Amino acid sequence: MSIETLKAEIARRYGTPSLVIDLDIVERNIARLQARCDAAGVANRPHIKTHKSPVLAAMQRDAGAKGIACQKLGEAEVMADAGHDDILITYNILGEEKTGRLGKLAGRVKMTVAADSAVVVDGLARAGEIAGRPLDVIVECDTGRARAGVVTPQEAVALAERIASHPSLAFAGFMLYPPENGVAETQSFLDTAKAGVRAAGLEPRVVSSGGTPNLPNLGKIEGVTEHRAGTCIFNDRMMMAAGVASLEDCALNLYATVVSRAAPGRGILDSGSKTLTSDSGGLDGFGLILEHPKARIAKFAEEHGFLDLTACEQPPEIGDVVRIIPNHVCVVVNMQDRYITVRGDEIIGELPVAARGKLR
Amino acid sequence: MSIETLKAEIARRYGTPSLVIDLDIVERNIARLQARCDAAGVANRPHIKTHKSPVLAAMQRDAGAKGIACQKLGEAEVMADAGHDDILITYNILGEEKTGRLGKLAGRVKMTVAADSAVVVDGLARAGEIAGRPLDVIVECDTGRARAGVVTPQEAVALAERIASHPSLAFAGFMLYPPENGVAETQSFLDTAKAGVRAAGLEPRVVSSGGTPNLPNLGKIEGVTEHRAGTCIFNDRMMMAAGVASLEDCALNLYATVVSRAAPGRGILDSGSKTLTSDSGGLDGFGLILEHPKARIAKFAEEHGFLDLTACEQPPEIGDVVRIIPNHVCVVVNMQDRYITVRGDEIIGELPVAARGKLR
Numbered sequence: 069m070s071i072e073t074l075k076a077e078i079a080r081r082y083g084t085p086s087l088v089i090d091l092d093i094v095e096r097n098i099a100r101l102q103a104r105c106d107a108a109g110v111a112n113r114p115h116i117k118t119h120k121s122p123v124l125a126a127m128q129r130d131a132g133a134k135g136i137a138c139q140k141l142g143e144a145e146v147m148a149d150a151g152h153d154d155i156l157i158t159y160n161i162l163g164e165e166k167t168g169r170l171g172k173l174a175g176r177v178k179m180t181v182a183a184d185s186a187v188v189v190d191g192l193a194r195a196g197e198i199a200g201r202p203l204d205v206i207v208e209c210d211t212g213r214a215r216a217g218v219v220t221p222q223e224a225v226a227l228a229e230r231i232a233s234h235p236s237l238a239f240a241g242f243m244l245y246p247p248e249n250g251v252a253e254t255q256s257f258l259d260t261a262k263a264g265v266r267a268a269g270l271e272p273r274v275v276s277s278g279g280t281p282n283l284p285n286l287g288k289i290e291g292v293t294e295h296r297a298g299t300c301i302f303n304d305r306m307m308m309a310a311g312v313a314s315l316e317d318c319a320l321n322l323y324a325t326v327v328s329r330a331a332p333g334r335g336i337l338d339s340g341s342k343t344l345t346s347d348s349g350g351l352d353g354f355g356l357i358l359e360h361p362k363a364r365i366a367k368f369a370e371e372h373g374f375l376d377l378t379a380c381e382q383p384p385e386i387g388d389v390v391r392i393i394p395n396h397v398c399v400v401v402n403m404q405d406r407y408i409t410v411r412g413d414e415i416i417g418e419l420p421v422a423a424r425g426k427l428r
Numbered sequence: 429m430s431i432e433t434l435k436a437e438i439a440r441r442y443g444t445p446s447l448v449i450d451l452d453i454v455e456r457n458i459a460r461l462q463a464r465c466d467a468a469g470v471a472n473r474p475h476i477k478t479h480k481s482p483v484l485a486a487m488q489r490d491a492g493a494k495g496i497a498c499q500k501l502g503e504a505e506v507m508a509d510a511g512h513d514d515i516l517i518t519y520n521i522l523g524e525e526k527t528g529r530l531g532k533l534a535g536r537v538k539m540t541v542a543a544d545s546a547v548v549v550d551g552l553a554r555a556g557e558i559a560g561r562p563l564d565v566i567v568e569c570d571t572g573r574a575r576a577g578v579v580t581p582q583e584a585v586a587l588a589e590r591i592a593s594h595p596s597l598a599f600a601g602f603m604l605y606p607p608e609n610g611v612a613e614t615q616s617f618l619d620t621a622k623a624g625v626r627a628a629g630l631e632p633r634v635v636s637s638g639g640t641p642n643l644p645n646l647g648k649i650e651g652v653t654e655h656r657a658g659t660c661i662f663n664d665r666m667m668m669a670a671g672v673a674s675l676e677d678c679a680l681n682l683y684a685t686v687v688s689r690a691a692p693g694r695g696i697l698d699s700g701s702k703t704l705t706s707d708s709g710g711l712d713g714f715g716l717i718l719e720h721p722k723a724r725i726a727k728f729a730e731e732h733g734f735l736d737l738t739a740c741e742q743p744p745e746i747g748d749v750v751r752i753i754p755n756h757v758c759v760v761v762n763m764q765d766r767y768i769t770v771r772g773d774e775i776i777g778e779l780p781v782a783a784r785g786k787l788r
Binding site for chain 1: 764
């Protein structure tokens with residue numbers, strides 16, 4: 069099958085907009101991440117927030133990953149139901165409804181969860197009680213992103229001690245999400261925090277770092293035991309802009325159709341903010357159209373992608389199916405119920421985005 | 429129940445982030461839209477892209493709406509399956525997969541579909557053949573938005589004649605989505621187009637205008653037979669900014685939890701771009717927090733809403749549940765599988781967002 073035949077066949081069988089992933093590239097990306105982690109002597113704990121598929125997570129596990137990371141409890145439940153049994157939730161879990169669910173989950177698979185405050189830690193104690201065995205908790209440390217995470221090593225130590233004070237919890241270590249240029253600050257924070265907890269008689273078994281953009285830093289922070297990378301299973305235009313992926317590393321295309329060419333120099337795609345999202349990722353335009361790299365996805369209505377075609381020598385025509393590399397692949401996956409899988413120009417089948425919509 | 433008890437109960441039963449709609453306000457908004465259309469002598473054809481619920485669409489129908497509008501074919505299929513039998517798709521339907529589905533749909537319920545090009549019209553002819561009865565097609569006219577739609581009345585007339593030339597299609601009229609300040613231009617376009625089709629022996633039975641922000645223009649464009657408004661069933665921060673809704677008219681709140689307060693002056697909500705979306709709607713901040721109107725939702729990660737709390741005298745604390753009026757309600761609904769319904773501070777139940785994810 070040629071790529072043009074593939075495009076026509078996908079449009080005919082499934083319609084557009086559709087998510088299409090090339091399993092050859094997915095497998096290559098999975099193997100490359102594993103090799104990078106192996107070379108750095110760091111366990112690979114891929115973050116499933118990007119793909120939300122237990123099947124893809126199993127491919128990562130089979131390639132050597134040691135467990136997975138989830139952002140939300142609902143994602144973890146889907147993964148556990150599919151047989152994943154070593155799960156880190158990189159997020160503060162709060163409130164009776166969630167600690168109850170977490171407790172049940174921790175009773176049947178190995179769960180670790182992050183926390184950055186005493187309120188969260190004290191709530192997690194209930195989850196550990198429900199689980200019937202100590203729940204592993206790691207302290208989220210902020211070394212420069214100003215998102216979540218304790219902001220000083222002293223707070224990290226105090227929180228570790230608080231975790232250890234609960235019989236239903238076990239202090240497991242630290243979670244980092246270092247800024248890409250923050251290796252030195254992160255090392256200093258981590259060293260002080262580790263010394264502090266050791267002085268208190270605690271041992272950090274796990275030091276988890278994260279981020280696809282941080283892959284070039286892999287192995288540079290001493291004491292890191294595992295790394296969580298999500299986006300690099302598919303890559304996207306942001307990862308290309310960050311210099312951590314090339315065009316050939318992008319495994320996911322959104323297939324879209326040009327539905328209007330009402331005037332010269334412009335057109336409309338059947339994919340708007342409800343498909344590609346308004347996440348610009350700081351880039352110009354909202355995606356790269358492989359067939360028309362000079363076309364600019366200039367703005368969105370909910371179901372309309374506004375094309376600026378003034379720079380195209382041969383602009384697309386009404387009915388043309390095009391392949392788009394999204395700016396930010398994680399949020400695009402989050403809107404669809406299934407992938408179409410291909411290898412090169414052969415259609416393989418469908419794969420559900422099983423944890424889509426698991427916001428809770 | 430007090431509002432604090434309601435919030436605690438929703439968090440306990442359903443967790444956050446959750447979409448909560450107040451049916452009292454929904455009903456008032458539905459009645460108000462119907463009254464405005466009645467007063468203007470224009471049929472009410474609400475756009476379901478906002479709520480994606482056949483149940484809410486039935487409430488609109490029972491209040492007097494004459495049919496519904498959908499943006500995508502998949503939405504129309506969900507609505508037809510639930511008994512809605514007069515559906516306008518305000519979108520170019522293209523490609524064998526979609527014209528086949530449209531044909532089946534048009535064989536069982538009254539369908540009207542928009543088109544802005546000969547390519548689309550010629551493709552629709554197949555849908556009409558499959559339906560076994562002429563498919564109503566309206567010509568989408570662009571009177572200033574530069575989105576989809578023919579850009580001159582002459583093109584509109586030519587397209588009307590092309591529709592009429594297909595035995596399986598019937599020319600039904602015109603579709604407008606006028607810019608809010610474009611009444612005069614739209615009137616002029618419409619008058620010329622109407623005269624043109626009449627000279628060709630065709631009668632526009634339908635002239636459909638659209639947009640909640642266009643409600644103040646209702647009745648001002650002579651010849652409009654129906655209006656499509658979507659957002660006003662719930663309203664949002666954009667509609668407040670546009671002056672077409674007040675705070676009391678906002679029927680939908682996103683319930684979210686403050687999960688981190690790692691430093692003074694900032695915090696993190698459990699709702700990021702995968703919940704509230706990066707649609708800014710041109711506003712400062714990504715939503716209004718009812719309990720903390722001076723808090724600013726400054727930016728997002730996928731599951732983190734970054735709060736700037738520097739202006740708050742009494743900032744929210746970890747674990748607090750807050751109610752957020754989103755900037756753009758349509759894209760927020762699009763991410764969730766269900767609404768929690770309330771009346772004032774009483775929980776009524778749950779309602780599926782049945783047409784969520786119907787992008788095709």
